[in-house]
Amino acid sequence: MSRNGPLALIFHAAFVIFMLAPIVVVCAVAFTPEGYLSFPTHGLSLRWFRAIADYPEFIHAFWLSIGLGALSATIALAVSVPAALAIARHRFVGRGLATTLFMSPLMIPNVVLGIAFLRFFSEIGVGGSFTGLVLAHIIFVFPYALRLTLASATGMDRAIEQAAISLGASEWTILRRITVPLILPGLVSGWTLAFIQSFDEVTMTVFVAAPGTQTLPVRMFLYIQDNIDPLVTSVSACVIAITATALIALDRLYGLERLLSGHAGTRDRE
Amino acid sequence: MREATQETRATRRLAPAAVPWLLSLPALLLFAAVLVIPLIMTILLSFHDWSQYGGIKPVLILKNWREIWSDPYYAEMFLRTFRIAALVTLVTALVGAPEAYILNRMRPPWRGLFVLVLLGPLLISVVARTLGWALLFGGRTGVVNAALINLHLIASPIPFMFTETGIVVALVHVLMPFMVLAVWTALQRLDPQIENAAASLGAGHLTILRRVILPQVVPGMLSGGIIVFALAASAFATPAIIGGRRLKVAATLAYDEFLNTLNWPLGAAVAVLLLVVLVAIVVTANRLTERRYAEVLG
Numbered sequence: 001m002s003r004n005g006p007l008a009l010i011f012h013a014a015f016v017i018f019m020l021a022p023i024v025v026v027c028a029v030a031f032t033p034e035g036y037l038s039f040p041t042h043g044l045s046l047r048w049f050r051a052i053a054d055y056p057e058f059i060h061a062f063w064l065s066i067g068l069g070a071l072s073a074t075i076a077l078a079v080s081v082p083a084a085l086a087i088a089r090h091r092f093v094g095r096g097l098a099t100t101l102f103m104s105p106l107m108i109p110n111v112v113l114g115i116a117f118l119r120f121f122s123e124i125g126v127g128g129s130f131t132g133l134v135l136a137h138i139i140f141v142f143p144y145a146l147r148l149t150l151a152s153a154t155g156m157d158r159a160i161e162q163a164a165i166s167l168g169a170s171e172w173t174i175l176r177r178i179t180v181p182l183i184l185p186g187l188v189s190g191w192t193l194a195f196i197q198s199f200d201e202v203t204m205t206v207f208v209a210a211p212g213t214q215t216l217p218v219r220m221f222l223y224i225q226d227n228i229d230p231l232v233t234s235v236s237a238c239v240i241a242i243t244a245t246a247l248i249a250l251d252r253l254y255g256l257e258r259l260l261s262g263h264a265g266t267r268d269r270e
Numbered sequence: 271m272r273e274a275t276q277e278t279r280a281t282r283r284l285a286p287a288a289v290p291w292l293l294s295l296p297a298l299l300l301f302a303a304v305l306v307i308p309l310i311m312t313i314l315l316s317f318h319d320w321s322q323y324g325g326i327k328p329v330l331i332l333k334n335w336r337e338i339w340s341d342p343y344y345a346e347m348f349l350r351t352f353r354i355a356a357l358v359t360l361v362t363a364l365v366g367a368p369e370a371y372i373l374n375r376m377r378p379p380w381r382g383l384f385v386l387v388l389l390g391p392l393l394i395s396v397v398a399r400t401l402g403w404a405l406l407f408g409g410r411t412g413v414v415n416a417a418l419i420n421l422h423l424i425a426s427p428i429p430f431m432f433t434e435t436g437i438v439v440a441l442v443h444v445l446m447p448f449m450v451l452a453v454w455t456a457l458q459r460l461d462p463q464i465e466n467a468a469a470s471l472g473a474g475h476l477t478i479l480r481r482v483i484l485p486q487v488v489p490g491m492l493s494g495g496i497i498v499f500a501l502a503a504s505a506f507a508t509p510a511i512i513g514g515r516r517l518k519v520a521a522t523l524a525y526d527e528f529l530n531t532l533n534w535p536l537g538a539a540v541a542v543l544l545l546v547v548l549v550a551i552v553v554t555a556n557r558l559t560e561r562r563y564a565e566v567l568g
Contacts, residue, residue: 008372015369016387021393022402022443029405039405039413079296086293088520101301107549109504111521112312112541115528116319119315119538120308135304138298143298200395201508203521220397233405236398242394247386 114207128210152186169221366449408564
């Protein structure tokens with residue numbers, strides 16, 4: 001394999017600058033002493049980080065997003081495992097249709113999902129509630145959970161299960177001691193991706209959330225619609241710092257390339 | 271324990287055909303109740319009547335659809351939505367494919383580092399990333415415009431806020447990782463020895479690029495392109511922040527009808543139309559690429 005030439009490296013450098021520039025700018029502006037949004041900034045100050053403390057809505061929204069992501073990813077994963085086993089191991093009538101249905105939230109624009117949930121939840125009386133948010137997010141993250149559980153259930157060597165049966169293991173033991181440990185990497189990836197998707201989602205959630213149940217991205221989006229002060233940049237800088245820390249930890253523990261290479265693949269249609 | 275064994279015996283006695291259905295039952299029930307019913311309700315909603323003081327009337331009429339069909343405002347808005355999506359797809363393909371190729375030729379640890387640079391932004395809220403672009407271009411003082419003017423590349427600042435250019439630049443940034451990853455996936459299937467074989471048979475760099483690499487990259491570009499197009503056409507936060515109230519796309523228009531004008535039936539009609547057009551485009555594109563590459567790959 002030949003090395004990249006100088007032209008390729010210049011292109012690559014420009015690409016990296018393009019990808020990082022807006023993120024770096026947001027973090028730089030977070031340290032501005034001014035009372036308005038502008039770049040470049042003059043001087044350094046932590047006033048906008050201190051200002052977060054005076055604005056508990058952001059902190060509340062952050063914890064709500066964490067709880068919502070964890071809960072919806074867990075429920076979506078729990079429901080997706082039996083479905084993945086059915087799709088991976090059985091050929092049944094309606095298998096293709098069921099798979100298409102489970103993957104369909106990827107095809108449906110988030111704005112359509114948001115509208116559909118807004119109408120439906122207000123009719124059944126959970127409009128604007130946390131329950132509504134969880135239901136909406138379970139559907140939204142389900143394809144990510146299913147894709148990765150399905151991939152590991154399909155790739156599993158079934159001879160190991162058959163060996164366990166021939167040695168007299170009960171079905172419960174096989175599930176607990178063989179099947180789940182073997183598909184565990186897929187479950188971890190699926191849960192992580194589902195959590196990330198839920199944590200970042202703004203379009204659908206903006207329709208479903210009420211003032212008391214706004215997630216962090218929704219709170220940020222609505223804040224910059226009405227205000228032009230740098231508070232959102234300091235909040236973003238904090239989230240970026242937390243995300244970067246989590247990424248480095250995940251990379252060390254698990255290998256990020258492996259964890260996220262399913263990211264684009266999950267949006268791939270079959 | 272004995273109970274558990276008896277239970278498993280009971281499931282074993284079930285007709286084998288029922289097992290996959292039982293396993294997928296929770297997911298099927300969930301999707302029927304929380305996705306299929308709301309979508310049907312939305313389609314019905316788009317046929318309902320609405321008036322400023324009377325609210326929503328549950329009748330089935332074509333009023334909203336006729337309004338979308340006859341008022342050129344909606345045609346212009348949908349045209350803008352799909353024009354932006356097409357431009358974003360084109361730019362991400364032209365920039366993302368070479369970048370994926372360069373990335374694929376990198377060695378560890380550089381490759382891992384730059385994959386992190388590429389994937390990292392996916393994990394940062396679209397709101398923060400779009401705000402970054404607004405700050406970079408914002409007004410006369412924006413650093414990008416100042417730099418371009420100093421380099422004598424442009425005479426006056428490029429207008430960014432409330433323009434299609436602004437939306438396209440920010441969306442290219444948001445959706446670029448999907449294109450690079452799709453092309454990269456295609457490249458990983460490519461055997462590097464083929465390039466060496468072509469070179470040893472006397473093929474020049476350009477010939478290798480054109481005859482060996484490009485044909486293998488194009489399927490990746492197409493599948494990446496379908497994803498990017500679909501996401502760009504239904505993007506909401508970026509066009510809402512940069513386009514504001516002045517420059518609407520389908521998603522932001524539907525949002526305004528729902529949460530500001532409160533004309534839900536009209537908003538539902540816009541959303542349903544977006545869904546139908548998008549599904550039609552994506553399904554057709556998938557069919558075409560599959561057929562084409564089924565022929566090539568035999």
